[in-house]
Amino acid sequence: MIEVVEVTVELTDTDYVLAQKDFLSQKLGFQVGRALVVVIVLFSLAHWVLWHLQPSVVEVAPVAFLAVLILGWTPLLRLSVRRSLSSNPSSRGAQRYLLSEQGLALTGALHNTAVSWPGIVRVRVTRHNVLFFVSKAFCYFLPRRAITAAQLKALEDRVVHEKRPYQRARGSA
Secondary structure (H helix, E strand, O other), X not given: XXXXXXXXXXXXXXXXXXXXXXXXXXXXXXXXXXXXXHHHHHHHHHHHHXXXXXXXXXXXHHHHHHHHXXXXXXXXXXXXXXXXXXXXXXHOOEEEEEEOOOEEEEEOOOOEEEEEHHHOOEEEEOOOEEEEEEEOOEEEEEEHHHOOHHHHHHHHHHHHHOOOOEXXXXXXX
């Protein structure tokens, strides 16, 4: 008999931001690589054009562009998550996660969701979260800070027992 995993946790804004980052890196991992190549090519092209049109702008433009690209990502993601959370009252308060023979159950003050094991297409463990994918475009998350190593092992045993794909991201040990 495989152990049932039950966890209750108060989710924070940071939990949601980290989950969104993990989800995007899992969902768009391959596409982000292609997008980075496109950005580098466009950046190089813009640099070449500016060099020929206005050499003085070329000295400042690359640094400004990269600063906005790198430094702007996290604040924009945090702002987007906060806006989503402010319009979703069910995201506040204690959230209860239950992994059993039936599947994954999530309950809170304003919601009750259950997904049977055949509905979970993949489970991915990252440094900050356990992601339960129900499709390529949607997943539920459980913060790693909320579970012990023994509970994570029980979760892994449950997922393997249910024959669902289970992956550990690099650096998630």
